[in-house]
Amino acid sequence: MSASDKTLADRTYRQLRGDIVNGRLAAGSKLKLEGLAQDYEVGMSPLREALARLMGDLLVVSEGQRGFWVAPLSLDELDDVSRVRALIETEALNAAIRNGDAAWERDVAAAFEALAAVEEHLPHTSEALPPEQLETWEARNRAFHAALVSAAGSPMLIKLRDLLYQQSERYRRVSLNVSRGWRNVHDEHRAIYDATMQRNALRACRMTELHLSRTAEEVRKAMAALAQDDDQVSGGKA
Amino acid sequence: MSASDKTLADRTYRQLRGDIVNGRLAAGSKLKLEGLAQDYEVGMSPLREALARLMGDLLVVSEGQRGFWVAPLSLDELDDVSRVRALIETEALNAAIRNGDAAWERDVAAAFEALAAVEEHLPHTSEALPPEQLETWEARNRAFHAALVSAAGSPMLIKLRDLLYQQSERYRRVSLNVSRGWRNVHDEHRAIYDATMQRNALRACRMTELHLSRTAEEVRKAMAALAQDDDQVSGGKA
DNA sequence: TGTCAATATTATTTCGATATTTTTTCGACG
DNA sequence: CGTCGAAAAAATATCGAAATAATATTGACA
Numbered sequence: 001m002s003a004s005d006k007t008l009a010d011r012t013y014r015q016l017r018g019d020i021v022n023g024r025l026a027a028g029s030k031l032k033l034e035g036l037a038q039d040y041e042v043g044m045s046p047l048r049e050a051l052a053r054l055m056g057d058l059l060v061v062s063e064g065q066r067g068f069w070v071a072p073l074s075l076d077e078l079d080d081v082s083r084v085r086a087l088i089e090t091e092a093l094n095a096a097i098r099n100g101d102a103a104w105e106r107d108v109a110a111a112f113e114a115l116a117a118v119e120e121h122l123p124h125t126s127e128a129l130p131p132e133q134l135e136t137w138e139a140r141n142r143a144f145h146a147a148l149v150s151a152a153g154s155p156m157l158i159k160l161r162d163l164l165y166q167q168s169e170r171y172r173r174v175s176l177n178v179s180r181g182w183r184n185v186h187d188e189h190r191a192i193y194d195a196t197m198q199r200n201a202l203r204a205c206r207m208t209e210l211h212l213s214r215t216a217e218e219v220r221k222a223m224a225a226l227a228q229d230d231d232q233v234s235g236g237k238a
Numbered sequence: 239m240s241a242s243d244k245t246l247a248d249r250t251y252r253q254l255r256g257d258i259v260n261g262r263l264a265a266g267s268k269l270k271l272e273g274l275a276q277d278y279e280v281g282m283s284p285l286r287e288a289l290a291r292l293m294g295d296l297l298v299v300s301e302g303q304r305g306f307w308v309a310p311l312s313l314d315e316l317d318d319v320s321r322v323r324a325l326i327e328t329e330a331l332n333a334a335i336r337n338g339d340a341a342w343e344r345d346v347a348a349a350f351e352a353l354a355a356v357e358e359h360l361p362h363t364s365e366a367l368p369p370e371q372l373e374t375w376e377a378r379n380r381a382f383h384a385a386l387v388s389a390a391g392s393p394m395l396i397k398l399r400d401l402l403y404q405q406s407e408r409y410r411r412v413s414l415n416v417s418r419g420w421r422n423v424h425d426e427h428r429a430i431y432d433a434t435m436q437r438n439a440l441r442a443c444r445m446t447e448l449h450l451s452r453t454a455e456e457v458r459k460a461m462a463a464l465a466q467d468d469d470q471v472s473g474g475k476a
Numbered sequence: 477t478g479t480c481a482a483t484a485t486t487a488t489t490t491c492g493a494t495a496t497t498t499t500t501t502c503g504a505c506g
Numbered sequence: 507c508g509t510c511g512a513a514a515a516a517a518t519a520t521c522g523a524a525a526t527a528a529t530a531t532t533g534a535c536a
Contacts, residue, residue, distance in 0.1 A: 006527095008491065009275020009290070033518065042492050045283055048519085052247070052287045056294015058397075064244020065497055067518060077393070084394045087329055155315070156322045156405075159296075160398055244497095271488065281521045282489085303527055305488060329507060 009046035010204050015073065016076035016110070020059045020070055021166060022138075023173050028072040031060065058167065076222055082216035085164040090205040092149035092157045097201040100151035111147035112193045113141040120232065134176065138169070138181050142187065148196060151179065173216060175222035185211075247284035251278050253279070257295045258308055263409050266310040269298065296405060313461055314402060316409050320454035327450065328443040330387035330395045338389035343435065349385035350431045353378040357424035361403040372385040372414065376407070382427065386434060410453060413460035421456065423449075 005011040016036075019025045037047050051068050054060035062068045096104065118137045123129065129137075142165065149161055188211040195204035243249040254274075257263045275285050289306050292298035332340065333416035356375050361367065367375075380403065387399055414466045426449040 003300070009403060009489080010302055034516095044519085045286065045490055049286050049290045050490095052290035053294060056291060064242070064248055065518065067498095080392050080394045084398070086391060087325075091325055154318050156318045156402075160322070164394075237378065272486095283520055286489085287519095303488065305528095335529080 007046065008042050009049040009053075012042050012046050014219040016050050016054060017057065017059060020054070021170050021173070021178065021217070023170070025070050027070055027170070027174075029070050031068040032072060033056045033067065039116035040101070057163065059170075073171060073174065073223070075220060075227075078216060078219060078223065081164060081171070082212060085161075085168055086209050086212050087194065088157065088161050088164055089149065090109045090146075090208055092152040092154070092161050093196070093204055093208055094201045095152040095154060095157070096149050097196060097199050097204060104147075104151040108144075108147045108193070108196060109152065111144040112189070113142070115144045115189060119189065122182045122196065129176075129182075142169070144193075148192070168212075168215070171219045171223075175219040178225060183214070185215075224226050243286065245449050246280050247287040247291075248273050250278050250280050250284050250289035253374070254292060255295065255297060257359045258292070259408050261408070261452040263308050265308055265408070265412075267308050268444075269308060271305065271431070295387070295401065301451040311409060311412065311461070313458060313465075316454060316457060316461065319402060319405045319409070320450060321401075323406055324447050324450050326395065326402055327383075327387065327444055330392070330399050331434070331442055331446055332406065333390040333392060333395070334387050335434060335437050335442060337374070337391045341386075342389040345388065346382075346385045346434060348367045349382040350377070350427070353427060360420045360424070361364040363456065365415075367420075377414065382431075386430070406450075406453070409457045409461075413457040416463060421452070423453075426452065 002011075002014060005014065016025070025031070031051065033044065037043060040047065051060050051062070055062060059071050060068050063070050069209060100108075105111065116135075118133070118140055122137070145165065146162075152158060188207065191207040192204055192211060193209055240249070242253055243252065254263070263269070268329065271282065271285060275281060278285065283306075289298050289300070293300060297309050297319055298306050299309050338346075353375075356371070360375070383403065387396065390396060426445065427444040430442055430449060433434055
């Protein structure tokens with residue numbers, strides 16, 4: 001239980017958000033209120049409050065009198081999210097490199113080291129990654145990217161960045177379940193890190209764009225493969 | 239009643255949003271649930287659902303077990319919102335000028351003409367503007383700026399733009415209540431319009447930045463004046 | 477007089493049940 | 507056989523009251 005779970009609605013919001021982002025609740029699936037209320041052990045009121053908040057995070061969609069769905073994922077939206085995220089993320093990184101002080105540098109360095117510790121013995125082959133290690137990597141990847149932009153000096157930019165990061169994470173998790181095996185993502189992180197520490201804003205942003213577009217490309221392939229499979233399956237049944 | 243008010247929660251959400259944006263519910267004020275439920279003639283459930291959604295729009299803030307407040311306005315946030323809005327709005331306009339077709343041009347032209355019809359006989363002096371005419375201007379200003387970016391081809395960019403436009407509108411409404419009298423905002427709109435129609439993306443974006451920064455400056459002055467007054471008042475009482 | 481704790485009050489949060497709407501089922505009819 | 511419509515079933519949306527937490531008040535004590 002998080003410290004900020006003062007109310008049941010708060011707790012349910014966080015639980016639902018996690019379950020949507022990591023894919024435990026499948027994209028596009030119907031969210032049956034009674035079922036959720038039982039699963040999360042809450043009543044209608046906090047549940048609906050949580051769902052209303054998730055609409056603002058673009059993780060849930062609703063249609064009046066017809067209920068709630070997990071927001072669907074699509075190739076088009078992947079491209080859209082990736083492009084807008086690159087815009088926001090580079091703007092924030094640029095500002096952070098301009099404004100960041102020594103404390104920021106320490107935070108970034110610490111976050112990078114923590115991430116590096118996990119990434120250095122990631123399987124390059126297509127071994128499956130144990131879930132626990134995956135969660136550690138997710139947490140440290142998130143923390144590293146958050147640390148980079150934390151000195152941007154713009155709460156609004158950070159707010160939008162967080163929203164887009166979360167959207168991207170949903171997509172990335174899809175590809176992790178399909179194409180196991182990691183490209184050398186650590187080199188990309190190090191390139192961003194080095195350029196940032198050298199206060200080379202232009203290069204840091206370029207490396208970030210490259211990192212994001214490569215990730216997006218990987219997800220795109222995974223989703224295309226999935227869509228193929230789905231066609232097979234539903235084609236076979238029809 | 240809007241067509242999309244399928245539920246009481248929807249209707250309450252829209253009403254509350256309007257009342258916050260136009261300032262009928264003062265920035266920073268406590269939102270007493272029982273009072274609101276009476277005012278809007280709804281029960282707790284749809285009311286809380288509406289408030290939860292407004293948190294996502296950054297129009298309402300909450301603290302667990304302590305309730306809800308209208309999100310405060312501040313000079314710092316004004317600067318932050320204005321800067322990020324300029325970034326998003328110019329990116330979207332740039333894309334729209336690249337992608338927009340003939341239908342888009344017609345929409346933009348129509349929106350501009352409608353706006354021009356109101357702006358051409360705005361009082362340049364410091365006469366107070368009748369509320370009805372103000373609402374007409376607000377609606378057409380919103381429609382014009384929305385039409386400009388409507389061909390950006392990026393739902394996410396539009397989504398973020400809408401969020402930021404709404405934030406800006408809150409601030410702008412403050413200044414309209416303080417410094418009546420209009421600068422020649424129509425010339426700025428026309429400059430954006432002309433550059434857009436000539437597909438001069440660079441100039442259109444520059445004119446947009448200028449328009450936004452001038453508006454922000456006006457709001458800044460108005461808020462500084464207000465803060466001064468507030469100090470006087472609370473200082474006098476203490 | 478000032479501070480602290482116990483109590484009273486007020487406000488938020490949550491539940492359980494009801495009303496309303498949508499979806500499904502089933503049978504009649506073309 | 508398909509489709510249209512009415513009845514049944516299922517699900518969502520809403521209310522009103524109870525439970526819970528925060529705030530204000532009061533009075534005892536230093």
